[in-house]
Amino acid sequence: MKLSIILINYNSSDFTLRCVASIREQTRVPDYELIIVDNNSQPDDFARLQPLAGEPAVTLVRSRLNLGFAGGNMLGVQAASPNAAYYFFLNNDCQLLTDVCGRLYEYMEQHPDVGVCVPQMYNEAGERQHSFSYFPTPGVKLVGHGAMRLFRPDGYPSLKTAYEMPVRVPVVSGSAMFVRATAFAEVGGFDTVYFLYCEEEDLCKRLAQRGHPAVLVPDARFVHYSGGSTRRNLNIEKEFYISLFHYYRKFHSWPARLLLRLFFFLKTIRKVNRDRMYAPLAFFILRGSPVRDSLRYKQNIARH
Template sequence: MNQRFVSIILLNYNSHQFTFDCVDSINEKTQNVQYEIIVVDNNSAPDKYEALQPVADRPNVRLIRSRINLGFSGGNMLGVQFANPTADYYYFLNNDCILRTNVCSQLTLFMDATPDAGLCGAQMFTGDGSREATFGYLPTLGSKIIGHSFVRTFNPALYPAIQQVYTEPIRVPFIMGSTLFVRASAFHAIGGFDVAHFLYVEEEDVAKRLLQIGFYAYLVPQAEYVHFTGQSTTRNYDVEKEYYISLFHYFRKYHSWPARALFRAYYVIKNGRKFYQDRIYARLAGFIWRGSPMRESLRHRQKIR
């Protein structure tokens, strides 16, 4: 049987050293599959992009430069357009990750053996070697208002324990965006990522849309990688706002108007009650109360270089 082909897509934004380490770990660990590595530079500063360019000299690497920051969804979709059109799988991997095992081969074998799997992911570890949660729950009113522990008692299959150590593959609601290994045919069928999501909630959205056409998400714990969490994104008020812009875009797609109103009230109260800890919470509560308008997204501030 011919070896499967995996197109591995990495986004780089002012973080070239992480990209070098990630690419080197892929080339070191990957066996028994054909693969390419597409590095999309998401409009890094000119000096940072110049420092990145030697990555194109590494094996199996193609470097693409975007003239604007397209965010997570848009940047990855740019990478898809340059990917091998006959690829069997796409692996969307954060550049601040390194592989601990032969992840691409392990996930390929799992997907080949699991026809209803639309996407899967490897087990995440932190930089200090601690096991980290690799999946989450799709946002529902029940889980937000009465808590995940309570709703799990009624539907444990839909809410597997996040902190449990798993030794065998398990079906999960969605996989964290740092390790999205996706069946190319299913990804094509849903039109790829929704590029309206600039920074957050992309993984929930793609898992939801795959579920709508009959494909599920799985954690494959035998495959392992390290994620140096948060190294490529600076947290600030504008970035915090971006989360709620994406979250409420998700709610508008999949939930009714009354449900969205309840979600808005929930998040206003959640942030507002913490105003004494940091004024950012009061500002976020006001932003959510205004409807988390997408016109205030960072993507609308982009200037073409």
């Protein structure tokens, strides 16, 4: 197999089925496989996916534990062909508008140094969306990417520009990551300590450190439906900061982490009048957003 397309399903089989249909309709790469990882959905939701298991080049894997984004995708890699040249990690709430896989495959074959690329994202209204972002450095968080661009214009390409040609970007969107398998293996794949959030920043950072840049390929296009996104609440907000500070512990010094902890505490505590949820969240940040409080550790192994 030249390409392994990996989807994660979590109680969202309708999105998954529509995503698979768009892959079948648009993809012209002759040798590809679909790996669908069910992240411990409800039995009736998983049952809707069962017919896919009978289709050619489709593998349906069910986890008895919600492994999160990174863990679910790594389970997909385990089930993928060992000879795959590329992995396409695609959110199930996406639909391809063009031959995304063929275009990204062609680009990666022509640029062997590139580690990961991303197509151009649109919303369901047809409006162009950001397909890339910036590393969450202390500079970006404290003064903003606009100010940082004054010092390093090449490191902060504009989010507002409608690019027509491929452009190097810091971090690709996690909703559609087309990754070179050898580079992915070289850096050890996704860090499965992350349960939700920051997985793409972490992966792009480690790829860049090994000389494998990230690229936006704008003539490959897809839709990302907001309806499949995670609903925000206190636990989900905590999970964001758990991931963010895990990233900082890996790539930034303790003085920078302390400064950021105080910054986010003050930024969050100011929102208490808007929603009382922000009070416990602010003090959670002040405590350092410990990984032990992740939702990963608040679940049981399914027995069905």
